[in-house]
């Protein structure tokens with residue numbers, strides 16, 4: 653794989669599968685364990701922003717090493733999510749695309765100007781699509 657090749661969910665899925673196989677860690681990669689590991693990584697991601705207050709988009713004032721750390725924690729969350737989906741037999745790419753389409757139907761572009769009002773009134777009464 654070269655630097656120019658796109659990084660796909662399938663590639664990440666394969667890498668995580670190889671990683672677990674090579675270490676004989678498949679027995680640890682159960683749905684529940686992976687979910688808990690992912691939530692732990694969401695916690696580590698949250699710590700990066702904790703107590704900072706709101707930060708401007710693009711993080712212009714952050715040091716390079718802080719951005720590298722952020723990339724690592726974002727990646728841990730993504731990798732566990734990809735692995736969890738795989739282990740559960742869910743095609744994450746397809747499921748996410750379908751969800752994007754459902755979101756567009758639930759929140760028509762011309763109607764929804766204020767995202768803070770994305771609750772019952774604009775979702776046909778269904779809060780859990």
Ligand SMILES: Nc1ccn([C@H]2C[C@H](O)[C@@H](COP(=O)(O)OP(=O)(O)OP(=O)(O)O)O2)c(=O)n1
Nearest residue numbers: 668671672677680693696725727728729731732
């Ligand atoms: N049983 C495991 C353990 C780790 N990993 C992979 C997925 C994550 O990308 C990363 C998580 O590793 P750590 O648990 O060491 O977490 P961190 O990298 O965040 O290190 P730390 O918690 O020390 O900051 O390694 C995995 O697939 N399965």
